[in-house]
Amino acid sequence: MIRPVAAVAAMAPYALADLGEAGMVSLAQNESAFGPSPRALEAGQAALASAALYPDPDWHALRQAIAEMHGQPRERILCGAGSMELIGALIRAFAGPGDEVLGTAHGYLFTAIASQQAGASYVTVPEPNLRVDVDLLLAAITRRTKLVFVCNPGNPTGTALPNAELLRLRAGLPADVLLVVDQAYGEFDPQDPTPVFDLVARGDTVVLRTFSKAYALASARVGWGLFPETVGGEMRKLLNPNNVSGASQAMAAAAMRDRAHMQGIVARTAAIRTEFVADLRLAGFSVPEPSTNFVLIPFASEEVARAADRALRSGGLLLRGMGGYGLPHALRATIGAAEAMRRAARIIAPFGKDIP
Missing domain, CATH: 3.90.1150.10 (Aspartate Aminotransferase, domain 1)
Structure with a gap:
């Protein structure tokens, strides 16, 4: 057998x-x-003429659109076939047997699955009143903790942690623990994302986003994130080099520009x-x-x-x-x-x- x-x-x-x-x-x-932006639909239709060719493995046009719209360095941006691919690659790159991935009781379930795939233990802390509690996360850190995942706003709770609390969490974590902030619903959160985006420059924080929600491109399967250079370099070893189709890249770039x-x-x-x-x-x-x-x-x-x-x-x-x-x-x-x-x-x- x-x-x-x-x-x-x-x-x-x-x-x-x-x-x-x-x-x-x-x-x-x-x-x-x-529905998605008409500009995105037009761009996707035009891109189909190049369907005989492999898609751009470096997502040049898409990264440029994201960088322009969010005022972030293009070099920090990586794209995936949905943010799920990026979550899976992150955990495989930085956690394995004997390691712990720390999350919250009602955090995104795929994080637990991805931890199992890597052979790592997925550990959670309670969410009092359906909200992420920074003090409980900090108290749960052990020598085995490699990554901390926070979905903000939360899924399925829908509640949002103030930016100041995310900054406090990062300040309290050991330098060798990677903080991953999953902002799949970030566009629905009225908070300015800049303070959280700026954490990436420290070299110990990743911020993830997606085109599946506010950009209405769930079927296109496009996620993106801001990664420190050293983290992004390890990620590229695990991402499929042609992971986002040409039509999806074109649609996402046009959607990003149609703010x-x-x-x-x-x-x-x-x-x-x-x-x-x-x-x-x-x-x-x-x-x-x-x-x-x-x-x-x-x-x-x-x-x-x-x-x-x-x-x-x-x-x-x-x-x-x-x-x-x-x-x-x-x-x-x-x-x-x-x-x-x-x-x-x-x-x-x-x-x-x-x-x-």
Whole structure:
């Protein structure tokens, strides 16, 4: 019998959202409720004429667009087939058997999977009131800790840690521990990202972002990040040299330069989210303040959450259960079209009476 290596045999597959039956409205994958920039679509269409050629392995045009829009050195930017590829490569490069990767109780689940792939231990600390606690992270550092992952704003909580707290975390970490700040939802956070971006110049911090959310390019699979030169050099050894297709690079570069379109997506999403949260709170739900394109909905119990999920499915709506994130009593709702969110709120509202 052919057997996998022990670390792979012990793993469970990464669990994607249940997409349900055809015709149902999915509010389960944190996709954009609105389409990508027309400029991105035009650029992608034009790039298809070069489909016979391998894509640019150094993402020159895309890196230049990111550098210009964010005022960052082009040399610090690396791109991946989604931020998941960058997370996996980071952990494989800097952690292995006997090492620890430190995260938070409700942090992005793929980080745990990537740690298993590398043979490293994934350790978490609690998130009191569904928020990252810097003091708990610092207290959990050991001699085995190699990386600390913080998703900010958080997924699935939606809550955001103030920049000052991230800076305090970095200041308190040992110099040989790499801090990774995953800002997949950073465009929805009103905080200025510059102080966090500036940490990269220290040589011990990485900041990750994606085009899947605010830029509405989830299908294109493009992530990017700011990396210290020494860290980026090791990363390049593990990234597929042709990891982002030519069409995806062209679309992402055009989307990055169409800042007005991205800001429009963020503003429209926030407006629908505000109405949805208000409806839920009026029904008695204690919803954490979100800085993302989704909302976490805590119910009175796991049983009530399951009942609400059944009711939503009967109404043609799919939300995502949060049992895998240690929140079996909660559902996560991606912000979709306004009509779909109003319908979701009407279906969910009666379950608020079960909350003490």
